[in-house]
Amino acid sequence: MVREGYRQRLEELHTELIRMGALCEEAISRAVDGLFSGAPGLREHVSQLERDIDLKEREIESMCVRLLIREQPVAGDLRRITAAQRMIGDMERIGDQALDIAELSVRVSGAAAARDGHIADMAKAASKMLTDSVDSFVGGDIDAARAVIAYDDIVDGLFSEIRDELTDQISANSAGAARCLDLLMIIKYLERIGDHASNIAEWVIYSITGARDG
Amino acid sequence: MGAEIEISNLSVYYGAVRALTDVSLNIPEHGITAFIGPSGCGKSTLLKTINRMNDLVEGFRAEGGVTVGGRDVYGGIDVTQLRKRVGMVFQKPNPFPMSIFDNVAYGPRTHGVRARAKLEAAVEKSLRDAAIWDEVKDRLRRSALSLSGGQQQRLCIARALAVGPQALLLDEPTSALDPISTSKIEDLVTQLKAEYTIVIVTHNMQQAARISDRTAFFLLGELIEHGATEELFSMPSQKKTEDYITGRFG
Numbered sequence: 001m002v003r004e005g006y007r008q009r010l011e012e013l014h015t016e017l018i019r020m021g022a023l024c025e026e027a028i029s030r031a032v033d034g035l036f037s038g039a040p041g042l043r044e045h046v047s048q049l050e051r052d053i054d055l056k057e058r059e060i061e062s063m064c065v066r067l068l069i070r071e072q073p074v075a076g077d078l079r080r081i082t083a084a085q086r087m088i089g090d091m092e093r094i095g096d097q098a099l100d101i102a103e104l105s106v107r108v109s110g111a112a113a114a115r116d117g118h119i120a121d122m123a124k125a126a127s128k129m130l131t132d133s134v135d136s137f138v139g140g141d142i143d144a145a146r147a148v149i150a151y152d153d154i155v156d157g158l159f160s161e162i163r164d165e166l167t168d169q170i171s172a173n174s175a176g177a178a179r180c181l182d183l184l185m186i187i188k189y190l191e192r193i194g195d196h197a198s199n200i201a202e203w204v205i206y207s208i209t210g211a212r213d214g
Numbered sequence: 215m216g217a218e219i220e221i222s223n224l225s226v227y228y229g230a231v232r233a234l235t236d237v238s239l240n241i242p243e244h245g246i247t248a249f250i251g252p253s254g255c256g257k258s259t260l261l262k263t264i265n266r267m268n269d270l271v272e273g274f275r276a277e278g279g280v281t282v283g284g285r286d287v288y289g290g291i292d293v294t295q296l297r298k299r300v301g302m303v304f305q306k307p308n309p310f311p312m313s314i315f316d317n318v319a320y321g322p323r324t325h326g327v328r329a330r331a332k333l334e335a336a337v338e339k340s341l342r343d344a345a346i347w348d349e350v351k352d353r354l355r356r357s358a359l360s361l362s363g364g365q366q367q368r369l370c371i372a373r374a375l376a377v378g379p380q381a382l383l384l385d386e387p388t389s390a391l392d393p394i395s396t397s398k399i400e401d402l403v404t405q406l407k408a409e410y411t412i413v414i415v416t417h418n419m420q421q422a423a424r425i426s427d428r429t430a431f432f433l434l435g436e437l438i439e440h441g442a443t444e445e446l447f448s449m450p451s452q453k454k455t456e457d458y459i460t461g462r463f464g
Contacts, residue, residue: 003461072420074447075456210449 006071013063017084020056021134023049024091027098032123034105046102053095057088083207090196097189108182122158126190129197137204148201155194162187217283217380217411218243226259229273233259237437246412248426255432257415261383265300266293283380301374305386307366309358314350317358321377336376344372345402364395381411400425419459423447431455
């Protein structure tokens, strides 16, 4: 094996992407916990995670630029680095949206939200998409990545259903409109998280096949 | 104008050693084709086989076909005529120990051009085409050995162009040059492809990726893969190619 240092730096890039993915998973998981439990302190925790995610994005960006300048990577290596540069953008947005959810959770009553089984389903589905997209990256698994992209339809479907339910609730009881609008924002963020997870899966496929078929 | 080079089922032997195995490759005109691969992979052997530079190597034997512009290279063509059609530039600049003018006029003179005005026109055109005219026009009578390495290499390209070839074979033409001289040669070669068929052997993969239109990857005497350069360097179809260009061996 030649270019041992280069191989090592590519491995480090891989490891840091996995770490960033794990931070995003934790941020979503905490934000959703906050939504249902209303536990104090979760917002601060998610806020800290969001800052960590931003720092990680910058760190990985620098690693990619260093690799491009020093090693002039080609073929599969070049695709992995290109994909990494795009994936971290999606992960960074996921961090922002997790924080947005955490901030709204403070306003939305935990108990009330918990009664809404559909929102719980949607939160689980969006979290699953992120977890599976990161796993597909770790394992270089095209089938798993394609499954993530397909799963986005489920999240989108849930979004439409819940939005209709919230519209009905507002029509029936305008006094609860503010809370319904907060919940609408929350499900929109969850839907966007699904889109970003889907993008990550597309970049996983690109890094393996050289084509974006998502 | 350029000429297509066709290599079909070519095997080359040096005595009992087989240096190339059943290589088939079409090198289109008006383009730059790069040969890449580790040392000893057969890429220089193939380059030299195209204009019969291996003929005098002991034990050399070629089986299969090589044609330039449809003419069989090993089928009775006069070697001097062949090399007029197919010029070659080597790794180390090798100007003759004579004036800059005489270096470039050497080929036309060999091919019977005697008239002063005709020679001067041929020398100027070749030096202009080789992008060195402005640097040497005021010292054409000075020794070619007084030029820098990069200038000497461009002079060698001018010398090759002076006999009006169809194809140019470049055997690691910049490996002895500094980055500025290298980029001048690369720019020059890129301009020349409009008129000539160009084949370049290079160990510098970034160079192959920068300037060539097509790339052929050789390993242990076999052509592993060839195709559009951008494709070969982004999505090689063979694992051996991927392993070589990403530095996993070689």
